[in-house]
Amino acid sequence: MTLVGTAATVVLLRDGTAGLEVLLLERPRHTGTFAGAWVFPGGRVDPQDYEAAGYAPPAGAAGPPDPSRDLAAARVAGARETAEETGLLLPPDSLTDLSCWIPPLQAPKRLKTWFFLAAHPGGEVRLNPGELIDFAWLTPAAALARHREGKMLLVAPTFVTLTLLQQDADVASALAHAATGPVETFSSRLLEGYEPDAVIAWHGDPEYPDAALAGRPGEGARHRLTMRGSDWRYERS
Structure with a gap:
């Protein structure tokens, strides 16, 4: 859309x-x-x-x-x-x-x-x-x-x-x-395969769809929000 x-x-x-x-x-x-x-x-x-x-x-x-x-x-x-x-x-x-x-x-x-x-x-x-x-x-x-x-x-x-x-x-x-x-x-990109969690990724995350265009993220890199109920965790390295 x-x-x-x-x-x-x-x-x-x-x-x-x-x-x-x-x-x-x-x-x-x-x-x-x-x-x-x-x-x-x-x-x-x-x-x-x-x-x-x-x-x-x-x-x-x-x-x-x-x-x-x-x-x-x-x-x-x-x-x-x-x-x-x-x-x-x-x-x-x-x-x-x-x-x-x-x-x-x-x-x-x-x-x-x-x-x-x-x-x-x-x-x-x-x-x-x-x-x-x-x-x-x-x-x-x-x-x-x-x-x-x-x-x-x-x-x-x-x-x-x-x-x-x-x-x-x-x-x-x-x-x-x-x-x-x-x-x-x-x-924002909503990642698949993490159910029951919902995971949104942004630039700098290795699973971000456009990561190859932005350059290879460093080892252990994360830029995402993991959501399960009201337990949310924002990771950015």
Whole structure:
């Protein structure tokens, strides 16, 4: 299944008493995308987001590839969706590029999603009641623990992002780390033959389908997420 559009996700950060905290939002349990999951603010990039970024909207379902155009529109969409879902106002240029996620071919809805980091701009979270039912500011470690305990449902990009954010002690270090590093693309591939586990692999894993094109991974290399129930394990060497 081909990609059907572009989306944006904003990882909002603040410094808490226990360290770096992120804002997670709970989706309704029975309807909508990621039903029942705790996610970062975000949503699909609309045609007006391209116009606000100074570009013509893409032609057709996805339009010709233009990463710079899509990234600029995604920043606008990320700020817009954050305001709509939480009431928090962010200038699009305050978003720091973090990563890009492409779902597995088996996914029912394939949107190329840009992830951004942003510092909490201040103010109270006011949820959009039609889209969200709860929110929480948590350290990445606390959110991951809740997932393991079955108290919080996460999706793979959220889980991996939280895992990687554990290396940052505060907002300043997280933003600096993202600003100095490349915007990494996670083009997900669902591996077969691991049932009852579900295993998603990315570049650098020896079983990644395009590994031969990217060069032979080192011995013992891993870049995958292994999922069994709420027991998930992200490996990256």
